[in-house]
Amino acid sequence: MKKHQNPAEWNTNQLKDNWLYWVEELSEETGHVVPAKRIILQTESDPEAMFIFQSWQNMRPEERVKSWKKLLSITQREAENPLPACVQCGECCRRGSPTLYMEDLELLKTEKIPWNQLVTLRRGEPVRHPASGKTFFLVDERIKLREKPGTNTCVFLNETSDVCTCTIYENRPLQCRAQACWDLTAYEQLKDQVYLTRRDIFAEVDVLLDIIIEHDKRCGFEKLHFLFQQLERNRDVANQILDLVAYESHFRNFVGQQLNIPEEIYDLVFGRSFETLISLFGCKIKISGDTRYLEVIGTVEEDPKKR
Numbered sequence: 419m420k421k422h423q424n425p426a427e428w429n430t431n432q433l434k435d436n437w438l439y440w441v442e443e444l445s446e447e448t449g450h451v452v453p454a455k456r457i458i459l460q461t462e463s464d465p466e467a468m469f470i471f472q473s474w475q476n477m478r479p480e481e482r483v484k485s486w487k488k489l490l491s492i493t494q495r496e497a498e499n500p501l502p503a504c505v506q507c508g509e510c511c512r513r514g515s516p517t518l519y520m521e522d523l524e525l526l527k528t529e530k531i532p533w534n535q536l537v538t539l540r541r542g543e544p545v546r547h548p549a550s551g552k553t554f555f556l557v558d559e560r561i562k563l564r565e566k567p568g569t570n571t572c573v574f575l576n577e578t579s580d581v582c583t584c585t586i587y588e589n590r591p592l593q594c595r596a597q598a599c600w601d602l603t604a605y606e607q608l609k610d611q612v613y614l615t616r617r618d619i620f621a622e623v624d625v626l627l628d629i630i631i632e633h634d635k636r637c638g639f640e641k642l643h644f645l646f647q648q649l650e651r652n653r654d655v656a657n658q659i660l661d662l663v664a665y666e667s668h669f670r671n672f673v674g675q676q677l678n679i680p681e682e683i684y685d686l687v688f689g690r691s692f693e694t695l696i697s698l699f700g701c702k703i704k705i706s707g708d709t710r711y712l713e714v715i716g717t718v719e720e721d722p723k724k725r
C-alpha cells in the first residue's frame with residue numbers, strides 16, 4: 419500500500435498519489451460529507467501546501483518527511499474546516515442528479531429545464547443509492563434530471579475544467595439550490611417539500627394521463643418483481659419476463675407513435691424502460707439470432723432503510 423512507503427524516497431508524482439489516497443480516506447471518514455475534491459481544491463490553494471508541491475523534487479530526504487507531515491496537517495485542517503461557500507468541486511452534482519419538487523414545476527412549464535432532460539422513476543422501480551451503491555425499490559414516483567450515461571453525474575454539470583459549472587445555474591432546481599456540503603441545514607429542510615410527479619406535469623393533458631395510468635397498470639414494476647421472485651424457484655418463468663419486457667417496449671413505442679410523443683421524452687412520459695433496468699434485477703438479456711435469453715448475473719441487495 420502506497421501510504422506505508424517512505425516519503426523521503428518519493429518523487430513528486432508519488433507524493434501526489436499518496437496524498438490523493440490519503441485525501442480519499444479523510445473524505446470517507448466524514449462519510450463523504452466533505453467531498454475529496456473539495457479538500458483537494460482547498461488544500462491546493464493553501465500557500466504552504468503549494469510550496470511543498472512545487473519544491474518537493476529539490477528537497478533533502480529529511481525535509482521531505484517534515485513537509486509530508488506538514489501537508490497532512492494542512493489537509494486535515496481543510497477537511498475539518500470546509501469554506502462556507504461552494505468551491506465548484508462538482509461532487510454534489512456527481513453523486514446523482516436532483517429529484518424535482520412541486521416548486522420546480524415553473525422551471526418545466528417555462529422550459530428553463532428542457533423536458534427531454536427529465537426522467538421518471540416509477541413506483542417499485544429498482545434504484546441504486548448513490549452513496550451506498552445498494553439497490554432499493556422506490557415506494558413513490560420521482561422525477562429527476564437525467565444523468566450522464568453510465569454515471570451518477572447530472573447532465574448539466576460542465577466538467578471541462580478543474581472548476582465545475584452548472585449549465586443551468588440560474589434555473590437550477592430547488593434541491594440544487596439547497597445543497598451545500600459545508601452546511602446540510604437547508605437540504606434537510608427539503609423533507610417538508612412535495613415531490614413533483616407526472617400528474618402535475620401533464621395535469622392538463624387528459625389523454626396522456628390516461629395513457630400513463632394504463633402503462634403503469636399493464637407494465638407496473640409489481641408484475642416484474644413478482645416474476646423475478648418466481649424465477650428463483652422456476653427458471654421457466656424467464657420467458658414470461660422476456661415477454662413482459664418486450665410488451666413494455668412495444669407499448670411505449672406504439673402509443674408514443676400514435677400520440678406523436680417525441681421519442682426524446684419517452685423516459686419522462688413512460689419512465690425508464692424495463693429493458694434498460696433489467697440488470698438491476700440481477701439479469702441481462704442475451705440475443706442469439708432471433709432468440710432472446712435471460713441470463714442471471716447476480717442478486718439484488720435490498721436496503722429497506724433507504725426506502
Ligand code: SF4
Binds near residue numbers: 511583591
Ligand atoms: S442542475 Fe446544476 S447544480 Fe443541479 S446537479 Fe445538475 S449541474 Fe449540479
